[in-house]
Each structure stands twice: as C-alpha cells, then as structure tokens.
Amino acid sequence: MDGTLVDTEPYWMATEEALAEQHGAQWTHEDAMHLVGNDLLTSGRYIKQRMGLPQSPEEIVELLLDGVVERVQHAVPWCPGARELLLALHDAGVPCGLVTMSYQRFVAPIVEHLPPETFRVIVTGDLVEYGKPHPEPYLTAAASLGVDPAECVAIEDSNTGATSAAAAGCQVLVVPNHVVVPAGERRTFRTSLEGMTPADLAALT
Template sequence: MLFDMDGTLVDSEKLWDVALQELAAVYGGTLSEAARRAIIGTSMAVSMRIVHDDLGQPERDPQASADWINARILELFRDGLRWRPGALALLRAVRAAGIPTALVTSSTRPLVEVALDTLGRDSFDAVVCGDEVGAAKPHPEPYLTAAQLLGVPIERCVAIEDSPTGVASALAAGAAVLAVPAEVPLAPVDGVHQLESLTAADLELLSALLGERPA
C-alpha cells in the first residue's frame, strides 16, 4: 500500500492555504484560486514558481520563498493535523493485515517528521519525501522508489491519491490507483477507481483493485 499524505491521509491542504496566502501578503499580493489549485500535489520548487508568477514577481528567489513557507508550515503542522475521513481506519486495517505500507509525499522530510507525530512512526515500512527523490510527482520516481523500498513489484501496489499530480505519478509508475479528491475535483481517468471518501474503502476493495490487473 502506498499512501499520499497531504489531502489524502491528513487534512493539511488548508494549512498550506494559510501559509501560501500569508506569503503572498508578505509580497504585497493575493494568491489566485487558480494558482492555489495548480500548486496542489506539486514539489516545493514548482509551487514557488507558480506563486511568484501568479503575483507577477517571477524574479523572486524560490529558495527564500520555500524557506519561509517551510518555517511557517512547520508551525502550523505542530499545532496539529486532522485525519481525512476514513483515513485512520483504513491505515489501521492495512497495518493489522500485515500489508507492506509506504508514505509517498511531495512534502519535505522536516515537515513529514512533524506529521509523523500524528500519523504514527510505526504506520509505515518506508517513507519517501519530496526532497529525497531526483524527480517529484507527477514523475513516477516517488512511487517506484517506495515499491523498491518495500520490496514489492509496483504492479502489486495500490496507491491512494487526492490530486491530479499524484494520480499521474502513481499511474506512470504502474500502480493500481484509488483516487479520493480533497481540494481539487478529479476528472475520470481510465484505470483509476474514484471514491468520494476513504470511509467507503476497505481491504476487500483494495484487493479487488489488484485483482483487476494482470498477474
């Protein structure tokens, strides 16, 4: 099992909203809704480029902006993260069944370390962070790396995602994909099973998704 984090397991996208709008205000502007939607699921480097372009300030240093965002989001994460509906129950069921499990996120390791205080450090056999791969989502590398760390063929993995970027990454890697939209609606995609909430997901469904694939 391969779980995305932001918007999939925890309702952290609202915290990113806060940090991004605060950064835009520091720069004397307001982040547009279109830009905010485009950011979801992307790497920090891509996110900062979107912010700067949206504000009409492409000359700004992306690393300086990333450092500001990272510091602010750490504060917000420490104040507590809320689970997405059904996420904790599904994660517990997967772990109780002894299924190898990885967290695959575009967030950086320092942020993930804080999030693991909520998620549980024993909830995952492997953790792949956005700053620990050569290419971030939508590239397949994060999911391929996670499968390799678990020692499981990617074709026998189910990835759970909430964003178009994450879905594209998991599909390109070759995983079965369960999509549960959070902040951004997802258009139907061939080969992707979509649910409104993880409250409707269980081990039987996950097994069925793998059963639909070639052995």
C-alpha cells in the same frame, strides 16, 4: 499525504495568502488550486513568478514549510477514514509506503501520531530528482518495499499524484478533495476513505 491522509491544503493556502500579504502581492484561490499535488520546488517557482518575490524557489519552499509545520503542530487534520485505514493496514501486516512531495520536516510531526512502522518507507519531495507527476516517487517507494508497482495500490487526491502513480504501474484509488480529478487509466474513484478496509484495497489489484 496532503489532501489524502491529512487535509492540510487549507494550511498551505493560508500560508501562501500570508506570504502574499506580507509582500503586497496578489494571490487568488485559482493560484492556490494550481499548486495542489505539485512538487514543492515547482510551487516555489510559481509563487516566485506570480508574487514577484526576491527569494529563490528553495527559500520560498522553506517559508511555506515554516508556516504549515507551525499549524500542524497545533492540530493534525486527518481526512475521514484515513487514520482508521492506516491502523487497519498496520494491524494486518500490509507493507505501506508514504509518497509525498512534501519535505521530511513536514512529514515528521504527522507520522509521529501513528504507530511505529506504519510506513515502512517514506519518499518525500526532497529525496527524489523528479517529483510528481513523474513516476520516480512511486517507483522509488515500490523498489524500497521490494514489491512490483503493479501489485501496489496508490491512494491519491490529485491528478498530478494519480498520473505519477499510474505511470509507475500502480493501481490508483482516487479520493478527490480540493480539486477535480479526471477519469484515467488504472483509476478507481471513491468519495471518502470512511469504511475502507485492507480487503477493499486488495480487491483493486
């Protein structure tokens, strides 16, 4: 979701910077880039160590979500072509799953801007034991959809997410956003989702 469907990475970065400023801690752009695509608890542990915060990683995640959810409620920053592709997939009856390491309370205000059942399955970071880059999130989504992962196309913007999807057996369409994603097994690259159709995705399988 983050960086692929909606460009919320600037929201996360602004929230991280505000948290650092509030606690008089140092936080760099490189630190922010290090967190892109991570499981939120992994990010919470990194922030706790880097900023020297007294809160637990779980509490830090909730603070981050507070800030990002507030920003999303003001405006949903769709990535170019993402909403149009989702609507086309919905109209074509293609079963879709959302696989994100964000938590449910962050996903809800974004999904409500889409038709019902746009995503038949939603796998969030608080619903799996192992987050990306582990394959569990994508394996869970494919199983819930009742499909073979090899027949799925995952759309990802980070190496962490692409690694998770490929390890699950999915074909991966990589649309880099804020971080460089290296070439790898089962990875096809595109600069944007603009003009992408359900037929284009089907061709990748």
